[in-house]
Structure formats: structure tokens, C-alpha cells
Amino acid sequence: MAKPYVIALANQKGGVGKTTSCVNIASCAAAMGLRVLLIDSDPQGNTTSGVGVSKKNITKTTYDVLLDGIDPKDCIVKTEFNNLWVVPSTINLAGAEFELFDIDHRERQMKNFIAKCEDFDLIMIDCPPSLSMLTINALTAADGVIIPMQCEYYALEGLTQLMMTIRKVKELYNPALTVLGILVTMYNGRLNLSMAVLNEIKKYYKDKLFTTMIPRSVKLSEAPGFGEPINYHDKYSKASDSYVQLTKEILGRIGIVPMPL
Numbered sequence: 020m021a022k023p024y025v026i027a028l029a030n031q032k033g034g035v036g037k038t039t040s041c042v043n044i045a046s047c048a049a050a051m052g053l054r055v056l057l058i059d060s061d062p063q064g065n066t067t068s069g070v071g072v073s074k075k076n077i078t079k080t081t082y083d084v085l086l087d088g089i090d091p092k093d094c095i096v097k098t099e100f101n102n103l104w105v106v107p108s109t110i111n112l113a114g115a116e117f118e119l120f121d122i123d124h125r126e127r128q129m130k131n132f133i134a135k136c137e138d139f140d141l142i143m144i145d146c147p148p149s150l151s152m153l154t155i156n157a158l159t160a161a162d163g164v165i166i167p168m169q170c171e172y173y174a175l176e177g178l179t180q181l182m183m184t185i186r187k188v189k190e191l192y193n194p195a196l197t198v199l200g201i202l203v204t205m206y207n208g209r210l211n212l213s214m215a216v217l218n219e220i221k222k223y224y225k226d227k228l229f230t231t232m233i234p235r236s237v238k239l240s241e242a243p244g245f246g247e248p249i250n251y252h253d254k255y256s257k258a259s260d261s262y263v264q265l266t267k268e269i270l271g272r273i274g275i276v277p278m279p280l
Contacts, residue, residue: 023056023139024273026199027161030168032177033148036204036233037167039243040262041145042069044165046248047266049102051277053140056095058084059108060129060157061147067107070098071246074109081108085115085128085156091136100251104139112153119152126152126192130160140275150184158185159192163199163273168220170203170213175220199272202265203232231265234258 028041038061049055059066060081064074079094084106095104119125133142144157158164164185168174178201189196201224207213220228233239236258242249249259270277 021140023133023136023142024163024275025133025142025144025161026269026273027144027146027154027157027164028167029146029154029158029164029181030166030177031148031150031154031181032168032174035148035167035169035174036202037148038063038065038069038145039239040165040167040202040204040233040265041143042066042243043239043248043250043262044266044269045141045143046070046100046103046250047262048141048270048277049100050250051266051270052102053270053275053277054102054138055104056136056139056142057103057105058129058133058142058144058157059106060112060144060153061108062110062113063147064108064110064112065243066145067105067109068246069243070100070103070105070248072096072098072105072107074107077107077109080111081106082112082115084132085112085153086118086122088128088131091132095136100248116152119156126155126159129156133160150181154184155188155192158188158196161193161196163197165199165202165269167202167204169205170207170210170216172212172216175216178220178224198227199269200229201227202229205235206232207235229265229268231261231268233261233265 083089146154238253239258242252
């Protein structure tokens with residue numbers, strides 16, 4: 020079986036649609052016939068609840084992956100959605116940030132775990148909103164990184180800092196890491212600010228910008244409350260269609276041909 024392609028979604032700025040995008044890209048890819056594993060590497064655990072997995076009965080999480088090197092079969096949870104599994108997270112993961120410093124090759128803990136996850140076509144890691152050791156672990160393990168961002172000027176400043184971090188990880192730990200693309204989320208083309216920031220992104224990163232942009236959507240915002248990805252919560256919404264098109268664009272960039280929906 021071919022090695023799964025690993026994608027990390029990273030941005031140190033919170034509230035940019037990172038978790039929403041991670042869940043929905045994974046779900047759309049799974050609906051296209053790929054076996055997809057989500058790894059929740061954010062102590063908030065929103066990816067876990069976003070795919071309907073209750074945190075109450077979880078015994079093994081991403082914390083155990085990073086600190087104890089546990090076997091995939093002991094922590095991977097099957098969701099109720101076709102072809103979609105998750106390594107869940109709880110607030111305990113917040114402590115891993117400090118405990119990892121006592122471990123040799125601490126930046127490779129996630130990579131070592133993923134090397135044992137052979138039954139998947141695609142693995143997606145939701146990073147915390149910080150440039151922390153959790154994020155470094157994800158970038159070291161990833162083949163490609165997707166950067167979600169809003170059309171705001173503060174987001175542009177954060178993008179420069181994140182690109183510097185990615186270059187440093189490439190240099191020190193993961194020479195094969197590539198930026199798959201920059202994803203514009205919560206887009207409103209009627210706002211002058213959105214257009215101005217989008218033009219700035221195009222000026223410096225036009226070749227990295229995904230063609231598909233994710234619009235603001237009430238349905239998209241409410242879906243996590245039901246523990247459902249948008250393609251299950253409201254399959255025919257504009258947001259669902261946008262994530263389907265985005266997923267096709269991503270799979271095209273990494274050379275995976277999905278089954279038609």
C-alpha cells in the first residue's frame with residue numbers, strides 16, 4: 020500500500036477557519052472514496068467534536084501519541100461518517116507542550132506515529148493556533164501544509180511569520196515539506212477590505228493561492244454544533260459546494276484522483 024499523503028493545516032492566528040477547513044476537506048475527501056484520518060493536534064479538541072466524537076469516553080488521545088508513542092489501533096476512532104477516522108484530542112494535550120522538551124527528537128513524535136498509519140490514503144492534522152512544539156511536530160510529519168486565512172491585514176502579518184517558520188522546519192527537520200496552498204476563508208467579495216487584502220496576497224503568493232475561496236456561511240458556522248461536516252449538515256449549500264471544489268483542487272495538486280461524488 021502506498022504511503023498516505025499528510026497535510027497539516029496551520030496558522031498561528033486563531034479564528035481563521037483552520038479547524039472548520041480541516042474537518043470539511045477531510046470529510047469531502049472521504050466522501051470521494053479516500054480513507055482519511057484526522058489528527059486533532061489542538062488542545063481545544065474542536066476537530067474531535069466537529070466529527071461527532073464525544074470527549075467523555077475517550078481514553079487515548081493525541082497526547083498519548085506524542086508522549087507515549089502508542090499504537091494507532093489504540094487511539095484511532097471511527098466516526099459515523101464514511102471513510103473517516105480521527106485521533107481525538109482533549110485539553111490534556113496542552114500539557115504536552117512542556118513535557119515534550121524532556122524527550123529526545125521531540126519534533127519527530129508525530130512523524131513516528133504516522134509511519135505506523137498505513138491503512139489510509141490521506142492524513143490531515145489540525146494544528147493549534149500557535150507556532151508551538153505541537154505545530155512543529157505536525158509540520159515535521161507533513162508532506163504539505165495548507166494555510167487558511169481571512170482577508171484581514173493582521174492575517175497578512177501572521178502569514179509572513181508562518182512562512183518563516185515553515186522555511187525553518189524545512190531546513191532543520193523536513194526538507195520535503197511544501198506549501199500546498201493558501202486558503203482564503205470567510206470571504207465576502209462585496210467588502211473593499213477583502214478585495215484589498217486579496218490583492219496583497221496575490222502580489223506575493225499568487226502561485227500558492229487556491230482558486231476556491233470559502234464564503235461566510237451561517238450553515239457552516241452551525242454545523243460543528245451538530246457534530247457534522249458541512250457536506251452532511253447541508254449538502255447542497257454554497258459552503259458545501261465550495262469545500263467539494265476546494266478538495267478536488269487540493270487532490271489535484273497532490274496527484275490523487277478521487278471518485279466522482
